[in-house]
Amino acid sequence: MPGTRAAAHVPGTRAGQSATLTEIADGVFAYVQSDGGWCLNNAGVIANGADSALVDTVATEARARRLRAAALGLAPRPPRLLVNTHFHGDHTFGNFVFPEAVVIGHERARADITTAGLHLTGLWPDVCWGDLRIAPPTVTYRDRMTLHVGSTQVELLHVGPAHTTGDTVVWLPEQRVVFTGDLVMAGATPFCPMGSVTGSLEALRVLRGLGADTVVPGHGPVGGPELLDANEGYLRRLQTLATGGIAAGLSPRELAVEAGPGPYADLIDAERLVPNLHRAYAEALGAAPGDPLDIPALFREMSEYHGGLPACHA
Numbered sequence: 001m002p003g004t005r006a007a008a009h010v011p012g013t014r015a016g017q018s019a020t021l022t023e024i025a026d027g028v029f030a031y032v033q034s035d036g037g038w039c040l041n042n043a044g045v046i047a048n049g050a051d052s053a054l055v056d057t058v059a060t061e062a063r064a065r066r067l068r069a070a071a072l073g074l075a076p077r078p079p080r081l082l083v084n085t086h087f088h089g090d091h092t093f094g095n096f097v098f099p100e101a102v103v104i105g106h107e108r109a110r111a112d113i114t115t116a117g118l119h120l121t122g123l124w125p126d127v128c129w130g131d132l133r134i135a136p137p138t139v140t141y142r143d144r145m146t147l148h149v150g151s152t153q154v155e156l157l158h159v160g161p162a163h164t165t166g167d168t169v170v171w172l173p174e175q176r177v178v179f180t181g182d183l184v185m186a187g188a189t190p191f192c193p194m195g196s197v198t199g200s201l202e203a204l205r206v207l208r209g210l211g212a213d214t215v216v217p218g219h220g221p222v223g224g225p226e227l228l229d230a231n232e233g234y235l236r237r238l239q240t241l242a243t244g245g246i247a248a249g250l251s252p253r254e255l256a257v258e259a260g261p262g263p264y265a266d267l268i269d270a271e272r273l274v275p276n277l278h279r280a281y282a283e284a285l286g287a288a289p290g291d292p293l294d295i296p297a298l299f300r301e302m303s304e305y306h307g308g309l310p311a312c313h314a
């Protein structure tokens with residue numbers, strides 16, 4: 001992979017808790033949690049001299065404290081800035097472990113973090129979440145924002161609605177590195193019922209235009225521009241399936257049973273096909289990108305299609 005320098009293993013206390021910290025450009029690190037499934041997201045650290053910043057946190061208190069230890073190993077002081085790419089708890093629940101940092105996000109992400117609270121924890125009550133406290137962004141932006149971490153320029157770009165309605169892309173133009181949040185997945189099924197299929201495709205167009213050499217997805221291994229191709233293919237299949245399903249009079253769940261994951265069967269969390277098809281149907285029938293859907297109902301339907309609650313190893 002372009003730009004990879006070094007990797008360090010960050011151990012956990014039990015199977016499934018480990019992470020890998022890899023330097024992907026000078027002073028830029030990807031924090032990757034395997035296997036990238038539900039709530040096993042990626043984060044990033046940008047370090048320049050005595051200054052550092054985080055891109056996202058993680059889902060549980062224990063994981064967040066391991067992320068903090070990893071970040072403190074890269075700079076003499078705790079991170080000064082913390083950017084959330086969107087509102088989901090696996091990317092934001094660990095914010096409170098970094099009290100020294102100014103938390104930054106899109107204005108809609110702040111609103112959604114405040115509204116959602118700890119709702120995610122109720123979906124998987126058996127996960128050891130820890131003593132979580134919500135810490136939403138205290139600085140928000142609307143379209144774009146520039147940060148400086150030492151001499152490193154960091155561009156925040158709002159795209160979408162895509163994965164959600166408040167997505168942020170973190171772009172380092174000098175290093176040619178982009179942190180995409182969950183706009184891009186690697187080895188995991190994309191997820192857009194809270195955002196848009198068409199908006200996700202437009203977001204991928206914007207990402208291509210940046211010309212990044214290294215792409216840090218929201219979940220799964222770091223890669224290059226080929227990750228954009230894989231996600232685009234999945235999203236275009238959703239649109240094609242939805243058009244045919246509507247014409248055939250099939251519901252999204254019926255269509256998911258009939259069509260299955262197809263060429264994307266090797267992606268984990270394939271059950272996301274059901275809520276993704278609901279979003280594709282809604283847009284094909286005239287809904288605007290980001291128009292709200294009944295997400296709790298879609299999660300229940302997804303679980304029924306899956307044959308039970310999807311596994312979360314956070």
